[in-house]
Amino acid sequence: MKRNLIWALGAAVIMVAGCKNYLDEDIRGGLLGAQALESQEGLEAALTGAYKGWANTWGYGFIHATGIAATMGGDDVTTHKASNKADFREFDQFAVPATNQRTQALYNGCYKAIQGANNIIANYQNTQGDAATIDAIVGEAYFIRAVSYYWLVRLYKDIPLIQQAEFSEDLLAIGKSGPEEVYNLIVGDLQKAEELVPNTKRDPGRPNKGTVKAYLADVYLTMAGWPLKQTDKYALAAAKAREVIENKDLYGFRLLDTYTELFENDPEKNGTAESVFQISTFMGVGSTNNANYGFSAMPGEEGGWDDFFAELNFFRDFPEGPRKDATFRTTFVKGDGSTISWEDSQTQHPYYYKYYQKDEVKNWASQIPESMMRYAHVLTIYAEAQARATGTPDDLAYECINAIRQRAELDLFENMSGPEFADAVVQERAWEFAAERTRWFDLVRLELVAEANSNKDANDLQPIGTLTEENYVFPLPFSETSANPNL
Structure with missing residues (x-):
């Protein structure tokens, strides 16, 4: 069987039988089964293995240009017209085939993280150790699974939904689940993580309670748009973002004073107070270097x-x-x-x-942390969601977006209608998070992809064909669909 099927089914464990290439996979931190996780140390090591799915310099995850390439359908980022950038150009021109190696790297990495999280969730009940620490580890595992599925459902829409850690024959013929089922799991996992993780991050590369709330707010905002269009979720997004904003000091979040300070990019500093969540990296071991910077x-x-x-x-x-x-x-x-x-x-x-x-x-490369969400993003979630939920931006919505505009030395927003204000916030988010893997997802959920790509400069790559909803998502990797016809 193809080596990549191991990743697609979410586990090194799934394909042990009949696949000699299993021994070639990177399984550091991949302690499998209840016995290996009976100690707190074993549980912590398994969590390290789960995080690894997001952070392998060239193989999978987000610490190389793959994550940015996958969002080139937005109007903020492009790539070279020639050179060896064919995989990147396919994203920018809306012609991504199932054989694109970049999308496969994201797919593989997320399912590797999911497998590690499933292993912890299935086996932590018998772990011996400090109860608070075990809760934190399990909460982080739920967070990892939720965020991994959040990326997958936005990139592919219909995907395999795997919640078990151990291999069974059924996994070799698993089918795809629709986005509503996947989002229900994501919300449930984030709610469990919210209960379990502490208010203070165990270290800069881990989530705290504020991190989880922020992601839950972002998930609700996305659920309100395409493809689910559950507009009642705008109110939930605003409420959850407000919880983060009102408790920002407790969670250690704040908007930095200047944008220059925000992107100082000092390898000796492990993140900033604006980081809601980051992937910490390390220069010195080839697979943990951040190759975006x-x-x-x-x-x-x-x-x-x-x-x-x-x-x-x-x-x-x-x-x-x-x-x-x-x-x-x-x-x-x-x-x-x-x-x-x-x-x-x-x-x-x-x-x-x-x-x-x-x-x-x-x-x-460098050891600069890879920012996955900033506090400024939480401010824009509240501002947009509150305006869309109620039809009129409140004082806090203006305060949130104007804090960002004031830092950028722009005129402040005032006296705007709800729809006008919400649209302005979306555009402000485009400027604030340029090239930070945000713009594409905004265009998709608001069904603005065709409009945003309709006025490109002649010297930019142009879309191939007419853009429709089919261009909002990518095909599952060929290695997975060829091995399992149900995918």
């Missing part, structure tokens, strides 16, 4: 790989000010010391300064 985000003139950079109209329309200055890099220093503008570069595009390392260090 480095050559991937740099032009060829600086020795970079040209993996991703800004779309032209997005850059031109971006409001002037310190946020724009901190977001984009528009001049590049060549090897001979001369400086060129983005217009004179090979790709003729600005690049994302927010993915440069401190002091513009040139390296292929």
Whole structure:
């Protein structure tokens, strides 16, 4: 059987029988079964293995350009027209085949994390140790499973829903579950995590109670849009985001004073107070390096790989000010010391300064944490959801979005209708989180993909064909559908 089927079914454990390549997989931290998890140390090690699904530099997860590539259908990020970027171009041009290796890397990584989480959830009841710590570990496992499925359901829509840790023959013929069933699991898992994780993060790369609430708010916001269109979820999103905002000091969250400070990108600092959730990385072990901050985000003139950079109209329309200055890099220093503008570069595009390392260090990777959600995102969730739920933005909604605009040195919002305000918040989110894997999902849930891609600059990659709802999701990887006809 194909090696990738191991990942697609969510487990190294699933394909032990009859698959010699199982022994080639990275199973560090993958302690399987009840006996291995009888100690608190074993449970903690299994949790480390679950997190690993999100963080393997080249194999799977989010600490390389794959996650950014998968969101290139938005109007903020594009890639090289030629070179070796075929997999990236397929995302940007809405022509993603089942054989695209980048989408498979995300699929594999999320299911690896799910398998690790399932193992903990199925076996923690007999673990001996400190009850509070065991609760925290289990809560993190529910969080990992929920967030992994959240990524999968948004990328693929109909997916295998696996909740068991041990192998059974039925898994070899598992079918797909629809998005409503998947989202119900996600919500249930996040609610369990909310009960179990502490108010304080056990370390910067783990969730606390505020993290879980923030993700639950984001999930509700998404459920209110395409494909479920459960508009009653807007009120739930606003309520949950408000819980985070009103308790931000308890959870250790705040909006940093300047955008420049936010993207200082110092490898010696493990995150900031604006980080709601991050994947911590480590430079020194090849599979734990963060390869987003480095050559991937740099032009060829600086020795970079040209993996991703800004779309032209997005850059031109971006409001002037310190946020724009901190977001984009528009001049590049060549090897001979001369400086060129983005217009004179090979790709003729600005690049994302927010993915440069401190002091513009040139390296292929770093140990800068990978931000998965910032506190500013929670503020925009409340502002949009509250306005859509009630039809009129309240004082807190204005306060939330204006805090972001004030930091960007922009005029403050005032006296807007509910729909006008909500749409303005969505656009503000585009500027605030440019290239942070956010814009694409907003366009999908609001069914704005075709509109956002209708006015591209001629020097940007163009969509192939007419854009419809079919372009909102990717096909499951060929390695999975060829091995299991039910997928």
